Amino acid sequence: MRRRHWLGLCAWCLLAVVVEVGLYLSYHDHDAGFHWFAHFYAGASAALLLMSLVSWRQRRPVGLPLLWVVAAHLYAMVPDLLFVTGIPHQPWMDVFLGHLTIHYIPGANLTLFAIFMASFAVYLGVISRAAGANDDATMAP
Amino acid sequence: MHQLIALWLAVGAVLGGLSLVSRLTTDPLDDPNPAYQRPGFLDVSGPPYPAAPLGAGLPADGSRSVIFFTRPSLEASLVAALETDPGLRAAARLVIVVCGRPLAPPRAAITAVAESPACPTAHLDRMRTPRDGGPPVGYAIVGPNGLVRYTTLDPEVATHLSEVETMTRTV
Numbered sequence: 001m002r003r004r005h006w007l008g009l010c011a012w013c014l015l016a017v018v019v020e021v022g023l024y025l026s027y028h029d030h031d032a033g034f035h036w037f038a039h040f041y042a043g044a045s046a047a048l049l050l051m052s053l054v055s056w057r058q059r060r061p062v063g064l065p066l067l068w069v070v071a072a073h074l075y076a077m078v079p080d081l082l083f084v085t086g087i088p089h090q091p092w093m094d095v096f097l098g099h100l101t102i103h104y105i106p107g108a109n110l111t112l113f114a115i116f117m118a119s120f121a122v123y124l125g126v127i128s129r130a131a132g133a134n135d136d137a138t139m140a141p
Numbered sequence: 142m143h144q145l146i147a148l149w150l151a152v153g154a155v156l157g158g159l160s161l162v163s164r165l166t167t168d169p170l171d172d173p174n175p176a177y178q179r180p181g182f183l184d185v186s187g188p189p190y191p192a193a194p195l196g197a198g199l200p201a202d203g204s205r206s207v208i209f210f211t212r213p214s215l216e217a218s219l220v221a222a223l224e225t226d227p228g229l230r231a232a233a234r235l236v237i238v239v240c241g242r243p244l245a246p247p248r249a250a251i252t253a254v255a256e257s258p259a260c261p262t263a264h265l266d267r268m269r270t271p272r273d274g275g276p277p278v279g280y281a282i283v284g285p286n287g288l289v290r291y292t293t294l295d296p297e298v299a300t301h302l303s304e305v306e307t308m309t310r311t312v
Contacts, residue, residue, distance in 0.1 A: 033163025034175035037156075079181070083304075088311050089182035103176035109160060117153050124145040 016066035023073065027080075034109065035080070041112035042097040043073035048119035052126045061127040072097070169273035170296035177269055179293050179304065183311060186267065189288035192281065193265030195236060195254055205233035205309055206283040209298065210263050213241045215278060216253075222299035223251050229306045233282075238262050240276030268292050280305060284312040 024036045047068040054062050062068060076097040079089050093099045105111055172178040177185060192200045192208070200206035207229070211219050216239050223235055230251075237253045240260035256262060260276040268277040271294055279294035282305075290312045295301060 031167070031171060031175050031178050033160070033166070034178075037160050037163065083181055083307065086307050086310075088307055089180070091182070100180075100182060103180070108174075108176060109164075113157065113160060116156070117149070120149055120152060124149055128142055128145055 012064050013066055016070050019070050020073070023077065034103075037109050038102055038112055039076040039080070039097070039099070040073050041109065041116040042099075042102050043076035044069045045112070045116045045119040046076075046097055047072035048116075048123040052119075052123045055123070055126045055130055059130045061130065167272065168296050170271045170275075170278045170294065172269050172294045173272050174269075177293070179295055179301070181304075181308070183290045183308070186292070189284070189290050190267065192283040192287055192289050193262045195238070195252075195262060199234070199236055199252060199254075200283040200287060201234045202287065203285050205285055205312055206236060207233045207305060207309055208236045208238060208262075208266065208281045208283065210238050210240060210260065210268055210277045210279055210281070211298075212276060212278060213239055215296075215299075218299045220251060220253075222302055226302045226306075229302050229309065232306050233309045266292060269294055271296075282309050282312055 020040070023040075024032060027036055050072075051062045051065060051068050076099060078096045079093040079099045082093075083089065089100055091100065094101050102112060107114075167175070192206070194200075195208070200208065209219060209223075216237065219237060223229065223237075229235065235251045237251060238260065239253060239255050240263065241258045242255065254262075258276055260268075263277050266281045266289055268279060268281060269292070271277060277294055278296050278298070279292065280298060281289050282291040284290050291308050298305065
């Protein structure tokens with residue numbers, strides 16, 4: 001039973017990785033890395049903070065966490081998808097997790113990486129506490 | 142708890158490593174600050190400003206112009222790409238400024254201008270300097286009023302002409 005659970009989980013992990021590789025390749029140039037990482041870190045950070053909130057309220061980790069990250073990354077990328085259809089970037093597109101502005105913050109992708117790592121630490125902290133609370137509840141007489 | 146810390150460190154190492162590799166594999170013709178390369182929106186460096194005159198009525202009054210800056214070794218591929226792109230030719234007057242000795246002869250419908258390797262027009266049009274410190278490979282989009290609205294370095298511009306057209310049609 002436990003093995004099937006892990007196989008299912010890995011299938012979702014694999015799907016998430018394949019989608020992210022596809023998104024990276026969709027930029028198809030050597031300057032792709034900069035844009036992919038920027039929007040990935042912005043999307044993933046937003047997803048992790050939202051996942052932390054949901055996990056904290058539900059007192060258990062969210063299901064399929066990598067799909068939350070992929071979904072948030074896709075949301076952050078919407079202006080790039082619109083660009084492909086002939087719609088250039090415009091200031092209001094910052095509603096997509098700061099799509100334009102995040103490129104010009106001090107430290108650029110290094111800052112976004114730090115925010116991502118901090119958000120990831122918050123999420124891991126929340127699910128760790130949730131797991132501890134559940135263990136206490138299970139062990140309580 | 143230790144497993145979560147190990148996971149945090151592993152994810153950080155993988156993504157940090159990939160970010161570093163990505164940063165190290167840039168092209169010498171790329172912009173030193175990638176935020177200014179192909180930004181996809183107008184007036185990224187501030188208010189519009191007048192385009193440098195190129196002679197012979199260029200940039201043209203009352204119509205859009207795209208001024209491509211390139212190096213002699215890249216001129217032929219750029220000209221070939223432009224000749225097979227009627228959409229962009231219909232959208233704007235196309236000018237190629239070759240920073241250095243041009244190899245390919247000028248073609249009809251695409252004006253070619255030879256300049257010294259210092260490429261003074263590129264400086265006047267406020268083109269950014271690539272990582273290798275040489276003349277820029279990229280383009281400036283000039284609106285019908287003669288004002289520069291968009292500049293970017295793009296070493297692979299010959300494969301991005303649809304992107305150039307998208308930006309050109311917005312000015």
